[in-house]
Amino acid sequence: RRRRRPTMPSVRLLHVLAASVSAYHVPPPLGTARTRAAVHMVANLPKQKTGEVQWGELMDITGNRAISEASYAQQFEELFSREELHTSTPVAKPSNAAQSREPTAFRVAFSNVFATLMRSPFSKNRTWSSTDIGRLTYFAVAHLFGIGALFCFSWRNLISAFLMYVATGMGITYSFHRQLAHRSFRTPKWLEYTAAYCGAMAMQGGPIEWVSDHRYHHLHTETPLDPHSSYEGFYWSHLGWMLDEELYLRRCSDRRNVGDLEKQPFYRHLQKRYLYHLAAHFGLVYAVGGLPLVCWRFLGISLLLHVTWFVNSAAHLWGRQDYATGDQSRNNWWVGFLAFGEGWHNNHHAFEYSARHGLGKRQFDITWILIATLKRLGLATNVKLPTEAAKRRLAIRET
Incomplete structure (x- = not known):
């Protein structure tokens, strides 16, 4: 039998640091049995959409979960060489293995994702528009x-800012995301519109724009x-995508x-009068607490922006995958804590219609607690949840 070579202390330290920073779970290396099993399951998933999507009343917006042989960079060059993008027609997921062989690819720290930033913000072939x-x-x-x-602290301002943070944050997760984007449940219109208005005051865009981007x-x-x-x-998945209007419009301009x-x-x-409502919101904040409360309100807005962005970035790079989805979505415990339960993102991409994202016993999901409470009160109906059979079908098992 071959003797195992002892691990150097410095190497062990690197493993410990990697495990702690990689948000709860380091994904398995490429080519492991777990990854191969996941790819096999994904390739045989039903209800994949390969033709043009007829939006209408469509709510099952899962795209093509099959994995192609092309890298992300190859797909990008091929798709964006066309004069017109068919954004209602999903394509197969890129191959992470093929992407790892791209000359320009780099491995994201503590992640299995090999990335290529296709257009740098400092690139000569892009122009910063007035929107950017x-x-x-x-x-x-x-x-x-x-x-x-931080220079005008008071308990009154802190409490006021916290309450606005929670109201607008839940407006994003409960209303914009789970109710409007995915129709995971229904409520009376007065409650739906109130929650959506709270989400709009988070300064992340109007409901039509936000929901459209998310469905894409x-x-x-x-x-x-x-x-x-x-x-x-x-950088791109966290913030950069919002600072390149040309690429954004090619991907998301069709609001059908x-x-x-x-x-x-x-x-x-x-959506049309969005800026007027924001002005009224800040006028009220200023009338109540003056400039100090305005500063605290912006602190809450800034924090909530990053929390929302972490769902797009960190929850697709670091964490655990419990379900075969064909993408890089992860269950990330610290994003789940910060983002009102949105960090259980692999669960969400597996069952996007589900009103509950924290499907595990230890997966705290405060947005689901709110929805479940409204259901008990008779205010939330048609609450959608995955069946046990559906969860078993997509579950990744060690092989």
């Missing part, structure tokens, strides 16, 4: 005002048609996927 500059300015101003909150993310997860694919690295919202006057008005 405006968004960057907004992000910078929000963070600067947020830092200012699910239809095209990890492919070059995904607005924020993890195959372009942490939100016809269910656009036919409702409330959402059309909120």
Whole structure:
């Protein structure tokens, strides 16, 4: 029998650091039995969409879960060489193994994802539009005002900012995401519109825009048609995708996927008059607490922006995969804690219609607690959950 070579202390230390930073679980290396089994299961999943999607009342927005032989970079070059992108037609997921062989690919730290940033913000072949500059300015101003909150502390401002943070944060997770984007449950219209208005005050865009972008993310997860694919690295999936209007419009300009919202006057008005409502919101904040409370409000907005962005970035790079989805979605415990239960992201991509994301016993999901409470009160109906048979069918088993 061959003797195992002792591990150097420095190597053991690196393993410990990797395990702690990689958010709960380091994914298995490429080519392991677990990964091969997952790919095999994905290739045989039913209900894959390979033709053009007829949006209409469609809510099952899972794209093509099969894995192609092409890398992300190859798919990107092929798709974006076309004059017109068919964003209603999903393509197969890129091969991470093929992507790892790309000359420009780099392995994201503590992750199995090999990424290629297809267009750097400093690239000569891109132009910063007025929208790009405006968004960057907004992000910078929000963070600067947020830092200012640290110099005008008061318990009143802290409590007020926290309450607004929770209300708008739940407006994103409960309303924009689970109710509007995925129709995981129904509520009376007065409650639906109230929650959606809270989500709009998070300053992450109007409901029509937010929901449309998210539905494209699910239809095209990890492919070059995904607005924020993890195959372009942490920067792009976290923030960069919002600072390149040209690529964003090519991927997400077609709003036919939100016809269910656009036919409702409330959402059309909120999207069209969005800036007026934000101005009224900050006018009220200033009237109540002056400039100090405005600073604290921006601190809450900045934190919530990053928490939401972590779902797009960290929850597609670091964590555990319990279900075969064909993409890089992960169950990430610390994102789950910060993002009101949204960090159980592999569960979500496996069962996107589910009102509950924390499917495990230790997967705390405060958004689900709210939905379950409303259900008991008779205010939430048609609450969708995956069956045990569905969970067993997609579960990744060690082989």
